[in-house]
Amino acid sequence: LRLANRRIRLLLAVFVFAFAALFLRAAWLQGVRAQDLGRLAQSQHRATVVDPGGRGTIYDRAGVQLAIGRQATTIYANPRQIHDPRAVALAAGKTLRLDPADLYPLLADRSRGFVYLARKADPKRAKLLERQQILGLGFVPEEQRVYPQGRVAAHVLGYAGTDNRGLAGLELAIDETLRGRPGRQTIVRDPSGRAIEVISSTAAEEGHDVYLTIDHTLQANAETVLRATVKRWQAKGASAVVLDPRTGGILAMAVERGYDANRYPEASRDLQRNRAVTDTYEPGSTFKVVTVSAVLSERLVSPNTAFTLPYEINVADRVIHDAHPRGTERMTVDEIISRSSNVGTITLAQLLGTHRLADWVERFGFGQKSGIDFPGETRGIVPPLERWSGSTIGTLPIGHGIAVTPVQMAAAYAAVANEGVWLRPHLVERIGAEDRPSVAARRVLSRPVARQVMSMMRDVVVEGTGQEAALPGYQVAGKTGTAAKPDPDGGYSTSRYVASFVGVVPATAPRLVVLVTVDEPQGAIWGGVIAAPAFQDIARFGLQYLEIPPDAPHTLTDRD
Amino acid sequence: VAVLLAGVVALNVAVLRLNVRFEELGKERAKLRAENAELASQIATRAASARIHTLARGRGLVPAGPDQWTYLDLRRESR
Numbered sequence: 001l002r003l004a005n006r007r008i009r010l011l012l013a014v015f016v017f018a019f020a021a022l023f024l025r026a027a028w029l030q031g032v033r034a035q036d037l038g039r040l041a042q043s044q045h046r047a048t049v050v051d052p053g054g055r056g057t058i059y060d061r062a063g064v065q066l067a068i069g070r071q072a073t074t075i076y077a078n079p080r081q082i083h084d085p086r087a088v089a090l091a092a093g094k095t096l097r098l099d100p101a102d103l104y105p106l107l108a109d110r111s112r113g114f115v116y117l118a119r120k121a122d123p124k125r126a127k128l129l130e131r132q133q134i135l136g137l138g139f140v141p142e143e144q145r146v147y148p149q150g151r152v153a154a155h156v157l158g159y160a161g162t163d164n165r166g167l168a169g170l171e172l173a174i175d176e177t178l179r180g181r182p183g184r185q186t187i188v189r190d191p192s193g194r195a196i197e198v199i200s201s202t203a204a205e206e207g208h209d210v211y212l213t214i215d216h217t218l219q220a221n222a223e224t225v226l227r228a229t230v231k232r233w234q235a236k237g238a239s240a241v242v243l244d245p246r247t248g249g250i251l252a253m254a255v256e257r258g259y260d261a262n263r264y265p266e267a268s269r270d271l272q273r274n275r276a277v278t279d280t281y282e283p284g285s286t287f288k289v290v291t292v293s294a295v296l297s298e299r300l301v302s303p304n305t306a307f308t309l310p311y312e313i314n315v316a317d318r319v320i321h322d323a324h325p326r327g328t329e330r331m332t333v334d335e336i337i338s339r340s341s342n343v344g345t346i347t348l349a350q351l352l353g354t355h356r357l358a359d360w361v362e363r364f365g366f367g368q369k370s371g372i373d374f375p376g377e378t379r380g381i382v383p384p385l386e387r388w389s390g391s392t393i394g395t396l397p398i399g400h401g402i403a404v405t406p407v408q409m410a411a412a413y414a415a416v417a418n419e420g421v422w423l424r425p426h427l428v429e430r431i432g433a434e435d436r437p438s439v440a441a442r443r444v445l446s447r448p449v450a451r452q453v454m455s456m457m458r459d460v461v462v463e464g465t466g467q468e469a470a471l472p473g474y475q476v477a478g479k480t481g482t483a484a485k486p487d488p489d490g491g492y493s494t495s496r497y498v499a500s501f502v503g504v505v506p507a508t509a510p511r512l513v514v515l516v517t518v519d520e521p522q523g524a525i526w527g528g529v530i531a532a533p534a535f536q537d538i539a540r541f542g543l544q545y546l547e548i549p550p551d552a553p554h555t556l557t558d559r560d
Numbered sequence: 561v562a563v564l565l566a567g568v569v570a571l572n573v574a575v576l577r578l579n580v581r582f583e584e585l586g587k588e589r590a591k592l593r594a595e596n597a598e599l600a601s602q603i604a605t606r607a608a609s610a611r612i613h614t615l616a617r618g619r620g621l622v623p624a625g626p627d628q629w630t631y632l633d634l635r636r637e638s639r
Binding site for chain 2: 051054057064065068069070071123141143146148149150151152185187194195196197198216217220221224472473541544547549550553556
């Protein structure tokens with residue numbers, strides 16, 4: 001019995017010791033290690049799933065997608081889990097059509113626990129690789145920005161980068177609007193990876209869709225015409241702006257040479273610039289419309305006021321002459337514009353005087369940003385009045401010694417076409433289902449003066465320097481421009497020119513303002529020869545496409 | 561007590577099932593969104609005017625000239 005009691009006591013002691021050990025262990029785990037172990041358990045069971053809010057789609061005015069998000073798969077690797085980097089590099093390279101030699105160093109680098117193998121790869125190829133169940137590879141769905149129209153409007157749209165953030169163009173300008181807000185979901189998974197509990201959930205917000213004033217068909221046509229013009233004249237580049245003068249909305253904004261926004265890394269920064277907004281040029285004779293509008297508005301002359309004009313004129317230390325040799329002639333203001341007389345325009349500017357001329361240049365919006373909703377707009381170069389030299393009154397009225405952007409010039413002509421009211425040029429029509437925002441407007445010219453200027457510009461096309469811009473069935477108003485480019489070492493080049501044409505159709509009820517500039521054409525230099533036919537092609541297509549009835553049907557050729 | 565315990569278990573099982581279904585639906589939603597985006601992208605690419613112009617030219621079609629269009633003034637016609 002004593003022996004049995006001793007055994008019981010021993011057993012009791014063992015139990016007490018065992019329970020004490022268990023109690024201490026439990027106290028250790030529950031009390032001291034609780035936080036660490038809790039965190040460890042959470043990291044094993046809990047997962048935070050991020051749902052990146054999709055980036056909004058960019059549509060043209062007809063509702064055609066210009067920039068959309070497409071599902072892609074990003075493939076990453078943990079090199080520490082990869083036993084045979086060479087085999088994995090070969091398998092991944094073959095499936096993803098990547099060079100295994102590029103993948104191998106990434107996979108063999110065991111100092112890193114995370115490397116990207118391919119960002120935003122083709123989801124079908126990624127799926128094939130995923131099926132191979134290679135340990136150490138991971139797959140994450142990501143949205144990829146694509147531009148279904150390819151080269152069309154690439155300069156306007158810009159592009160979004162790998163992280164789906166706008167890096168250039170409208171993608172950058174309206175990035176906040178387009179960008180969605182990511183959603184998060186914290187879930188608890190079972191050992192097989194299925195979600196068994198949702199701890200917290202924040203819904204993702206999709207980015208807003210944006211509708212542009214651009215029409216992809218007009219845009220594509222303008223780009224085709226510019227491409228042909230650049231090729232025909234072996235020019236350095238060209239740009240075109242098509243604007244609705246009634247709204248200030250830009251229907252097309254083309255820059256040649258272009259690039260494919262889907263392959264933006266291959267295009268140089270220079271090629272990516274939207275030169276219609278970011279670059280300036282000396283406008284030459286297209287600027288004469290500003291000078292003539294000013295003298296008419298100041299009631300210094302009427303369209304029929306005549307002047308006796310020699311071939312050349314002295315202005316301070318300069319002698320400025322007309323483009324083509326001629327004797328002394330008598331010209332009306334109307335003829336000064338239609339024949340693009342430099343001497344006549346300078347004579348008018350001298351009537352106006354420097355102060356009033358400077359005021360009118362400012363009034364038309366030159367030397368200041370137009371406010372277009374596109375990043376990187378330049379204000380152009382207008383010399384401040386206090387820095388005008390004696391010859392500025394001779395150069396500036398004919399568009400020299402001043403630099404403007406194509407958009408500024410198109411907006412100025414649109415103001416004349418819109419019965420004297422300047423409207424802020426814009427590219428964004430509306431955001432999502434919101435109403436179209438109001439457009440900044442200001443009156444630049446009185447209605448009668450705007451009509452007089454339009455009438456003069458019609459004569460430019462009927463009997464002046466812009467006859468190549470004429471369109472059967474329509475009355476066209478416009479102005480040619482030919483400007484020598486400034487040389488880097490001072491003075492003007494005798495071989496490098498910018499040829500331009502700005503036109504308005506139909507002149508009796510304007511619907512389109514089309515500006516074309518051609519940079520450094522070869523073989524000819526004149527705006528009426530190089531840019532006016534390009535205007536004609538763009539305007540003809542636009543009128544037909546928009547179904548704008550002719551305002552001069554009698555000029556159409558007879559039909560059967 | 562047993563019924564109460566059984567009820568609690570049944571409730572937990574139901575919640576688990578709902579969570580699993582919730583995740584499945586989330587995955588299906590993401591898949592459908594991806595497919596939708598892919599289809600939208602294909603439509604936009606195929607409807608691109610530059611592509612249609614090229615195809616049309618390849619088949620010998622040319623844009624109608626200005627003299628091949630007629631505008632009818634219905635107001636004048638009805639007078």
